[in-house]
Amino acid sequence: MPISRALSTAALGMSAQQKTVDNIANNLANVSTTGFKRSTIAFQDLFYQNIATSKRGGSMADGSSGGGRLQMGHGAKPAATVRNFSQGSVQETGGSLDLAINGTGFFQVEMPDGSISYTRDGNFTMDANGRLVTQSGLPLADQIDIPEDTVGVQISQDGIVTAKLDGDRGTIDLGQIELAKFVNPGGLEALGDNLFGTTETSGMPFYGTPGMEGFGGLQQGFLEQSNVDIVTEMVSLIEAQRAYETNSKMVQTAEDMMAMTNSIKR
Known part of the structure; x- marks a missing residue:
């Protein structure tokens, strides 16, 4: 079901950005911790589902290969915490x-x-x-x-x-x-x-x-000193917040589309 897939994918996106915010909060909490090394979260896209397969291959308009397959992704997941061991001041x-x-x-x-x-x-x-x-x-x-x-x-x-x-x-x-x-x-x-x-x-x-x-x-x-840079963390926090908001709007959009579908009289 395409609409439910959009709903779950957006929800996973919100969860991923929440983990980013949690990690940034930990970095900022340790801005004065001696020898602390900041970390970031690495994400990976989840598995792709083959919705349909065309007998025709060929290239797309932008020159990329379509491969004759219609694939839909299922969101993102946190894969690892990456720690930055650069020298602090x-x-x-x-x-x-x-x-x-x-x-x-x-x-x-x-x-x-x-x-x-x-x-x-x-x-x-x-x-x-x-x-x-x-x-x-x-x-x-x-x-x-x-x-x-x-x-x-x-x-x-x-x-x-x-x-x-x-x-x-x-x-x-x-x-x-x-x-x-x-x-x-x-x-x-x-x-x-x-x-x-x-x-x-x-x-x-x-x-x-x-x-x-x-x-x-x-x-x-x-x-x-800690190698956490407050400006860098604040920029990352704003990016994560905007991404979270966008995914939450996607959830609302998917719910609205499902409500419209359910309201159709046969």
């Missing part, structure tokens, strides 16, 4: 435990079950045991332990962590921060808390020293 904070990655790479974070997750959020702090941890209390996989009598921490661009001790006892080496990178970072799974997990799409991580070939360097006293 770097803002100076002055915090000795704040780190920004200037380039490619992720910090490695140890989860409670012993697995490793990855983050661009370098807003670290120190727990009661002196470990370098995230704001959620998850330790770096590099196991950096800061002594109680430390009066200053220095982190070089290549990830070497040193501590200046109280008095005239000099400095000690606390360890090395390593970074991880992926062939396809867009395939990482968002876990919340600014963390990402590996998937088959992302591939397994490669490890390296900050500043070496293919890895970004560290900047102490800086944090990477």
